[in-house]
Amino acid sequence: MRRLLPPILFLASVCFAFGIALPLIHVERLFFFTDEPSLVGMVAALWAGGDWLLAATVGLFSIAFPAMKLALLHNAAYGRPETAVPGWFRMLSNWSMLDVLLVALVIFAAKTSGLATAFTKPGLWFFAASVLLTATASALVKRTPSAAS
Numbered sequence: 001m002r003r004l005l006p007p008i009l010f011l012a013s014v015c016f017a018f019g020i021a022l023p024l025i026h027v028e029r030l031f032f033f034t035d036e037p038s039l040v041g042m043v044a045a046l047w048a049g050g051d052w053l054l055a056a057t058v059g060l061f062s063i064a065f066p067a068m069k070l071a072l073l074h075n076a077a078y079g080r081p082e083t084a085v086p087g088w089f090r091m092l093s094n095w096s097m098l099d100v101l102l103v104a105l106v107i108f109a110a111k112t113s114g115l116a117t118a119f120t121k122p123g124l125w126f127f128a129a130s131v132l133l134t135a136t137a138s139a140l141v142k143r144t145p146s147a148a149s
Contacts (some may be wrong), residue, residue: 003036012133013070020063021125029116038123039063069134076141077105 023036037045039062044053 002140005137008133008137008140009070009074009077011122012130012137013074015126015130016070017135018065019123019125019130022123022126023121024123024127025123026119028118036121039127066130066134069138073134073137073141077137 020039023038024042025037029035039058043055043059046052047057092113103132
């Protein structure tokens with residue numbers, strides 16, 4: 001199991017980078033107006049629009065916490081044997097899949113409203129893959145004797 005950890009952590013990190021940078025959805029309104037926001041773009045647009053609390057919340061739970069968890073997992077996997085991911089951080093990371101669910105709800109709402117059409121883009125799939133791979137890496141780090149606390 002230990003030899004699966006490096007490729008899983010690498011793939012999780014790459015998928016996370018693509019997931020926050022690539023467009024999550026394609027929204028088309030009135031056949032003329034289209035938008036393909038990325039996660040980073042959404043946070044920037046919320047911030048620029050004056051929705052600082054929402055931008056900070058989305059940025060923390062969607063970008064900062066998953067990035068910190070990946071960094072902690074890399075440290076736990078390759079750092080000192082006593083290094084581990086803190087329990088409180090594992091609890092916060094359980095909310096990572098919420099972003100994927102919210103985008104799915106936006107797509108559903110757009111399709112059923114008749115005012116717009118929406119389709120998933122690669123960023124959503126990369127982000128979802130990153131969440132699943134990070135959870136797998138976390139489970140492997142917990143099971144690896146040299147990385148346990």
